[in-house]
Amino acid sequence: MKHPSDAPHSIYGVEKWGKGLIEVTEGGEIGLRNPLAPDAPAISLPGILHDLDQRGIKSPMILRISSYLESEIAHINESFRDAITRTGYKGSYRGVFPIKVNQQAQVVDRIVEFGKQYNYGLEAGSKPELVIALAHRLAREALIVCNGVKDAEFIQLAILSRKIGFNTVIVLESPKEADTVIEVYKELGIEPLLGVRVKLTNQISGKWEESSGDRSAFGMNTDQLVAAVDKLRDAGLLHCLKLQHSHLGSQVQDVNDVRRAVGEACRYYTELTREGVPLTHLDLGGGMGVDYTGEKKATENSINYTVEEYCANVVETVAYAMDEAEVSHPTLVTESGRAVVATSSMLVFNVLESTLYDAPNGPKAEPDDHHMVSDLAAVHGYLTRDRLQECWNDATFYRNELRALFRRGYVDLRQMARAERIYLSLMARIKALVASEQDETDVDDQLEKLADIYHCNFSLFQSLPDVWAIDQLHPIVPLQMLNQTPDRRAVLSDITCDSDGKIDRFILADGVSPSLPVHTLPEDEYYMGVFFVGAYQETLGDLHNLFGDTNVVTIDLRADGGFDLLHEQEGDTISEVMAYVEFDPSDCVAAFRKMVDEAISTGTLMAKDRKTLMSAYRDSINGYTYYE
Numbered sequence: 001m002k003h004p005s006d007a008p009h010s011i012y013g014v015e016k017w018g019k020g021l022i023e024v025t026e027g028g029e030i031g032l033r034n035p036l037a038p039d040a041p042a043i044s045l046p047g048i049l050h051d052l053d054q055r056g057i058k059s060p061m062i063l064r065i066s067s068y069l070e071s072e073i074a075h076i077n078e079s080f081r082d083a084i085t086r087t088g089y090k091g092s093y094r095g096v097f098p099i100k101v102n103q104q105a106q107v108v109d110r111i112v113e114f115g116k117q118y119n120y121g122l123e124a125g126s127k128p129e130l131v132i133a134l135a136h137r138l139a140r141e142a143l144i145v146c147n148g149v150k151d152a153e154f155i156q157l158a159i160l161s162r163k164i165g166f167n168t169v170i171v172l173e174s175p176k177e178a179d180t181v182i183e184v185y186k187e188l189g190i191e192p193l194l195g196v197r198v199k200l201t202n203q204i205s206g207k208w209e210e211s212s213g214d215r216s217a218f219g220m221n222t223d224q225l226v227a228a229v230d231k232l233r234d235a236g237l238l239h240c241l242k243l244q245h246s247h248l249g250s251q252v253q254d255v256n257d258v259r260r261a262v263g264e265a266c267r268y269y270t271e272l273t274r275e276g277v278p279l280t281h282l283d284l285g286g287g288m289g290v291d292y293t294g295e296k297k298a299t300e301n302s303i304n305y306t307v308e309e310y311c312a313n314v315v316e317t318v319a320y321a322m323d324e325a326e327v328s329h330p331t332l333v334t335e336s337g338r339a340v341v342a343t344s345s346m347l348v349f350n351v352l353e354s355t356l357y358d359a360p361n362g363p364k365a366e367p368d369d370h371h372m373v374s375d376l377a378a379v380h381g382y383l384t385r386d387r388l389q390e391c392w393n394d395a396t397f398y399r400n401e402l403r404a405l406f407r408r409g410y411v412d413l414r415q416m417a418r419a420e421r422i423y424l425s426l427m428a429r430i431k432a433l434v435a436s437e438q439d440e441t442d443v444d445d446q447l448e449k450l451a452d453i454y455h456c457n458f459s460l461f462q463s464l465p466d467v468w469a470i471d472q473l474h475p476i477v478p479l480q481m482l483n484q485t486p487d488r489r490a491v492l493s494d495i496t497c498d499s500d501g502k503i504d505r506f507i508l509a510d511g512v513s514p515s516l517p518v519h520t521l522p523e524d525e526y527y528m529g530v531f532f533v534g535a536y537q538e539t540l541g542d543l544h545n546l547f548g549d550t551n552v553v554t555i556d557l558r559a560d561g562g563f564d565l566l567h568e569q570e571g572d573t574i575s576e577v578m579a580y581v582e583f584d585p586s587d588c589v590a591a592f593r594k595m596v597d598e599a600i601s602t603g604t605l606m607a608k609d610r611k612t613l614m615s616a617y618r619d620s621i622n623g624y625t626y627y628e
């Protein structure tokens, strides 16, 4: 794929997806801009890594930028505030952050602290998340919204928390949950603050289509809704029902879906009001998307709206529907997760080595070569720009025939090795000819199959689970040498020994590509960054191959172009990940020691080597799970 612009880095499309946060510096490095100090120069990301390295903090690491998190919280809250003022909306906005999207203490603590000025609250989808939420001192008017399946203990804790000033709303997911709430209320004698989750029939297009509409797992249909309302009325608790919850979906790609779903949610709200339910809050759940590719289109990894447009659409739709039904404007609640945290984290790792599928110099033909080896070598003689496809076809044919002959025993190992080497040298020349062409050539697509493999120090399963599981795209780009034209193309393979552990879809300026333009590996470290990984990735990661959590570093960008290290969380050690899977590290040391001692008894190991073996085992157990 060719790119017209002069700057070598333009091929990566950083201007398109970088959101004004990520850019390429004059020195050809990825730079981070501070959205809270727009005039400050971009800070070199490799420079930050170098500084952290000197402090003993190594990659791979998740780098969190506190200023990015704060800027997104401010952006969403202020966009709602502006839309409310502009529309003359008579209610207010109270956002809550869904803890499940990033449960890391550093993130939740920061969101709560910074969010206080906006009365920003938390959403808890489980008992542990409620326990976390209740350990935070929220602003007086902030909400805690409890979703998900709840047992009596969950409900009891939620009701009791009201006694110490929390506005904890129990969102009923089913009529059965209404029964449990009524029972707990009778035991405690304390009134709950309640919500009902209504299942919308409108389906939201995109990756999470199944989580919306009739077949979604959570919430009540009309029949169940009426049953729950009747139960509350009979128990004398209808006056506690203040909030209607209608989750829109996740990563909603088309803003028209927002309007449709919000319109439907309003119909339920006005009908419930007509039924005598004293609703005051309309919670529209999550769904505000992130434009990972920067395309600004309604596609799986992009969205066709801005934060401002999302907020304006919600406010206008609710205002219109409420005015039409002559119902007071409710307090608007949303539970945006992805849009709040995605941009604030990046995964940074180093490339360990490369496997190349071309070679600079092939051996010359020799008289006693197998005739197919001579035919293969002869392709060099007619390889020109005009005959690229023909040469590609011939080289591949002869190489495949020779492989078949080798398997049947007609070609020996040395002949086969010569053939492979000649083939790789032909590929090197074909790649060079293609690279010098301005227009697409016939063999562009075939060459993608010959992309290098860059072996990288990270685990896809631990750090980028959505890339593996649901083809999520994140911007990925080398962090340095961006003033030099990338001379190779590669797919990225992780450090797990699993063939699934690779990335072969990349966002580039002119679309999604099966390989990433990269540079020949320099002597120094060559770093890669994967951007916008703050939502879901850290919490869904698993321990495949027992690669644990990476180091996590939180920094703040200063207005003077420097940065402050706010927090360092060391990644898992091997003994920690062993404990997760129920291995006791001291038992393992004892078992290993026993085998060492037996080997000394039988004479296969010298007594003086015992210490070296035991310290190697112990050092490994106490070390980082990643390549050091």
Ligand SMILES: Cc1ncc(COP(=O)(O)O)c(C=O)c1O
Residues within 6 Å of the ligand: 098, 101, 123, 147, 247, 249, 250, 251, 285, 286, 287, 288, 335, 336, 337, 338, 339, 535
């Ligand atoms: C009930 C609820 N609220 C909020 C969210 C967060 O959604 P998002 O990250 O798309 O904003 C989800 C995620 O699916 C959810 O199920």
